[in-house]
Amino acid sequence: MIANHKGEIPIVVLLLPFLLGIGFGIHLLSAADTRWLTLVFVCLIAAFILLNFNYNRFKLYKKRWLGGILITTILFVFGWLLVINYKELNNKDHFSKAPSQYLLIKINNEPILKNGLLRLTADVEESINKGKKALVSGTLLIAIKDTAAKNLYYGDELLIPAKYN
Structure with a gap:
């Protein structure tokens, strides 16, 4: 049976931005500075956690797309960071x-x-x-x-x- 709603197959929805981040890191910007990218990653996670703790106060149930955008961006940046940290040419002692x-x-x-x-x-x-x-x-x-x-x-x-x- 094929799912009528994408929420029924979350692994695909969550895996796509992560794989796109890996592809972006490999083909386009594999030598980016990890300091600013790590800062962006930490800020996105902090914003996601903060919004989850204040879900009712900010009435986020009216803006369900906000959590989806945040988690998609977090997974994309995480894939990109993994590629940059794995590439041995970026090591200082290469x-x-x-x-x-x-x-x-x-x-x-x-x-x-x-x-x-x-x-x-x-x-x-x-x-x-x-x-x-x-x-x-x-x-x-x-x-x-x-x-x-x-x-x-x-x-x-x-x-x-x-x-x-």
Whole structure:
């Protein structure tokens, strides 16, 4: 049986703004400043809670759309915040933000040999610039065309030149 009223399937109504916020964060504004977005998120939640505690005093039963708009906006902003916080390029200690000559990496999966290239992903642990080490974070996808690279395994640590794009 198909629901005649959207209130009968709330998961769809609540999931759509959350997914739109995730999509908005991925495709449009993934490098937005999290401070102002977090402030907006907290203010929206505070307004929602305040309005719920004063439901009768403000006669909100006459403005039922107000709660719907608030919860939709809260879910949209929450999805957007999740995307921004998850993106590793936004971290302050990402290896691409520090000048370096060499990177100390640790292989985090089993290397795959395909078409003469050894492909692997690695976690960047340290950057070395002029003999000084700095702790950094991030992930690199590496492709190596060398016969000696066939001896690389999960967990190996490598010192590589910091030439990446």
